[in-house]
Amino acid sequence: MLKKKKKDAPEINGGAMADIAFLLLIFFLVATTIASDKGVTVMLPPKAEDVDVKVKTRNVFNILVNSNDDMLAQEEMVDLPKLRTMVKEFVLNNGKDKNQSESPAKAIISLKTDRGTSYEMYIGVIDELKLAYAEMRAMYLKMPLEDFQNLDKDNPDQKEKIDKARKAIPYKVSDAEPSEIK
Amino acid sequence: MATFKKKTKTKQDIPTSALPDIIFMLLFFFMIATTFRESELLVKNSLPQASELTKLEKKSLVSYIYIGEPSDTRKYGTEARIQVNDVLIDPEQIVQHVIQEKDKLGEDSEKITMSLKIDREAKMGIISDVRQKLREANALKVNYAANKKLRNF
Numbered sequence: 001m002l003k004k005k006k007k008d009a010p011e012i013n014g015g016a017m018a019d020i021a022f023l024l025l026i027f028f029l030v031a032t033t034i035a036s037d038k039g040v041t042v043m044l045p046p047k048a049e050d051v052d053v054k055v056k057t058r059n060v061f062n063i064l065v066n067s068n069d070d071m072l073a074q075e076e077m078v079d080l081p082k083l084r085t086m087v088k089e090f091v092l093n094n095g096k097d098k099n100q101s102e103s104p105a106k107a108i109i110s111l112k113t114d115r116g117t118s119y120e121m122y123i124g125v126i127d128e129l130k131l132a133y134a135e136m137r138a139m140y141l142k143m144p145l146e147d148f149q150n151l152d153k154d155n156p157d158q159k160e161k162i163d164k165a166r167k168a169i170p171y172k173v174s175d176a177e178p179s180e181i182k
Numbered sequence: 183m184a185t186f187k188k189k190t191k192t193k194q195d196i197p198t199s200a201l202p203d204i205i206f207m208l209l210f211f212f213m214i215a216t217t218f219r220e221s222e223l224l225v226k227n228s229l230p231q232a233s234e235l236t237k238l239e240k241k242s243l244v245s246y247i248y249i250g251e252p253s254d255t256r257k258y259g260t261e262a263r264i265q266v267n268d269v270l271i272d273p274e275q276i277v278q279h280v281i282q283e284k285d286k287l288g289e290d291s292e293k294i295t296m297s298l299k300i301d302r303e304a305k306m307g308i309i310s311d312v313r314q315k316l317r318e319a320n321a322l323k324v325n326y327a328a329n330k331k332l333r334n335f
Binding site: 014017018021022024025028029031032037038039040041042043044045046047113114115116117118119120122123124126127130131134175177 | 198201202205206208209212213215216230231232233234235236237238241244295297298300301302303304305306307309310313314316317318320322323324325326327328329330331333
């Protein structure tokens with residue numbers, strides 16, 4: 001009787017495994033662009049017949065940007081940080097100054113750009129306005145700006161806070177169609 | 183006197199048997215994190231910077247529009263152009279494009295978000311044309327793609 005010797009289970013040489021994995025790893029490292037789909041979200045006004053809403057002039061904060069990227073806010077040449085302080089003053093006026101807004105809910109920012117205005121400038125202005133409103137809302141909720149920005153929309157408690165701030169200080173920016181600005 | 187010879191008993195080699203596992207773990211991470219660019223860019227696209235960014239939530243509801251100066255200026259000229267998918271289009275064709283994209287989404291079509299990836303050197307003229315068309319097509323949620331800017335207060 002021949003006794004078959006039991007052979008050990010055949011082993012696969014795993015030494016090269018790391019190399020193969022490395023190769024794949026390097027490929028994916030190179031191919032990866034970690035998607036960072038972030039941006040400034042805005043809602044466009046719906047396409048409707050332009051209804052002339054009567055707004056008191058004191059409630060409108062005018063911003064004009066010409067094709068040289070010069071900015072005029074309330075007929076004054078300003079730069080971006082100055083714009084933010086002006087907007088905050090304007091919105092939080094609460095009727096004190098006769099030339100500024102009556103209440104945050106009534107304040108409207110009107111932004112007019114020229115066809116030649118650069119996109120970078122436009123985003124800069126929009127960003128500044130968003131920041132101004134975020135700061136005001138944070139102030140309204142009496143919390144630091146960072147905490148406000150970290151509020152989670154999916155958390156009902158925190159969402160309520162956000163909604164409260166939004167209601168008190170609504171972001172009203174009228175993005176007028178570009179026109180020639182001289 | 184007896185001299186003591188100290189024998190070091192510590193092993194010198196590091197065990198590397200777990201190395202493939204670690205590498206695999208990294209590999210899987212990058213495999214999952216990778217998104218291949220679905221369309222080749224025909225226009226220049228260096229995004230502007232902004233600090234107040236929101237993240238796009240549902241990728242399936244997002245449709246991209248690229249605007250910028252064509253990379254191949256000899257073929258397409260230097261004027262800023264609009265790219266969707268793999269082709270350059272005129273502003274007039276945007277409405278049609280949006281309708282197609284909405285059709286793809288089915289019942290979620292009203293939740294569509296247009297992500298505008300616009301070159302920082304583009305001018306507002308073409309952008310506002312696009313915006314008017316988007317209003318016409320009733321795609322009102324717009325996201326201007328931008329990179330994170332750090333502010334120091």
